[in-house]
Amino acid sequence: MSIPIPPDLPQMAHLTTPEQPWPLRLLSEKIAEYVSKMSRLWVEGEVIQLVRRPNARVQFFTLADLEEKMTITVKIWSHALPAGITEGSRVIVAAKPDFWTGNGSLSLQAAEVRAVGVGDLLARIEALKAKLAAEGLFNADRKQPLPFLPRKIGLICGRNTKAMHDVVNNATRRWAAVQFEIREVQVQGAGAVEQMLPALQELDADPAVDVIVLARGGGSVEDLFPFSDERLVRAAAAAATPIVSAIGHETDSPVLDLVADFRASTPTDAAKAIVPDVGEEKQNLTTTVRRGRIAVDNLLHHAQTEIDTLRARPVMAHPDVMVDNRAEDLANLRSWAKHHITGILESHAASLAGDLARLRTLSPLQTLKRGYAVLRTEDGIIGNVTDVDPKDHAQAILHDGYLDLTIDSVQLHTKGS
Incomplete structure (x- = not known):
């Protein structure tokens, strides 16, 4: 049944004004009227406060949604509250909302309370696993390595x-x-x-x-x-x-x-x-050092063996033999080169001497030594008597010097003379 509103007051909430407000009593009654029309529903939450009162007809506890940090008071008949429900229990409550006009508080009037079973929890866990796996939060590549120490x-x-x-x-x-x-x-x-x-x-x-x-x-x-x-x-x-x-x-x-x-x-x-484990680490360190020493000793032994093998080779054991052999080869090469070059020089010297003798035989100087002379003027060699005139100056080239001459006369040989 709707609560009547006095005729001198606004009949609807949106018609209220600063001059004509609703009294708080009327607002609380209207809220209670609206809430009372809500049907019974099932709601889930976690019991965070529950103190059972012995011999009390009604018990009270607080139902919470911890994810959203919301709470509401629940009242229930003592006989309807199961004994296994304690603080921390996740429950499903069949309740009807109830608004108390005295202090303006909203609560739930519960008719039945059921504990959430293990099957329900496991189903929720599996659903959460599937959700987070789809987001990649379980992937191995996003996991961080643990520090050594x-x-x-x-x-x-x-x-x-x-x-x-x-x-x-x-x-x-x-x-x-x-x-x-x-x-x-x-x-x-x-x-x-x-x-x-x-x-x-x-x-x-x-x-x-x-x-x-x-x-x-x-x-x-x-x-x-x-x-x-x-x-x-x-x-x-x-x-x-x-x-x-x-x-x-x-x-x-x-x-x-x-x-x-x-x-x-x-x-x-x-x-x-x-x-x-410090003991294991010390043992591992000791083992590692021992293995390291063995490895170094093996390397040194192998290197020493290689050095001994190299030193045992003839070239390292008697290096002077190779030098002596090369010195002998070098001496032979030098002797051969000297003999060969000397022969070439002597051959060319003889050839040069022959050419020089032939050249000297053909030289004008040899002719001049037999009493001949070459006459020349400033214009060149006198080859004919007609090349000069009386009183001209000329020069006679002998094998050992020059003579300055003056032409007294010019005579031509006649044919047959």
Whole structure:
């Protein structure tokens, strides 16, 4: 039944004005009227506050959507609330919204509460795995290698848990100087993800932390469900620091295992994976040094053998033999060259002497020595008496000098004289 509005007030909410407002009582009644018309529905969430009141007819608990950080109060008849529902339980509630006009609060009037079964959780985990795999968050090429010897190890674990002691004790036994930056937070139930997320972000922002380990012991699917929470998984995938997942035992496999850079089957295995064993490293170093010495000795022995072989060769054992042989060859070549060149010179000298003798025989000087002379004037050789006139000056060339002459007369020989 609709609540009547006094005639002196606006009949519709949008008709209200500063001069004619609705009283708060009327607004609350209208909201309650609207909410009461909503049908019953099923809603899912996580129980974060539940204190059972003995002998009370009605029980109250807080239902939360932790991903969106929303909460609402739920009231239910005591006999309708299952005994197995506790804080941290994921539930499905059949309820009808209820608006309390006294304080303007919205709540749910629950008729039935069901715990989310393991099958439902596993189905959600598988759906999340498929979603993240399609985004490539499980690809091997995006995983970072673990440092050989981290300066400081970030550890996220429960408060004073066996998992923390397993990681710290085993790592310290392997390398006594290892350092830890530990964040003890809630790792199970409601609020676990809200505590692990800031711890992960804080350790990832610390430049001294070289690797981050998330560790806890085994448990049920419900207990390990926070490590399959999409918010935590995406934060681990986005971390710049290598992430090691050490959750549960070998058979446990939350989604964090798939996105982490290294998955350890147990917290003890995580300690072995991130810290080298000092004893093993010393033994490996000793073995490596020994092998190195053997290798160097073998190289030196091989080199010495090669040197001895080279020195044993004749050219190295008696190098003077080769020099002597070459010296003898050189002496023979020099003797042959000298003899050959001398023969050539003598042959050419004899030939030259013959040519010189023939040349001298044909030389005008030989003729001049027999009393002949060559007459010449300034115009050239006198070959005929007609080449000169009386009183001309001439020069007589003898074999041993010159004579200056003056032509007194010129006489021609007649034919037959």
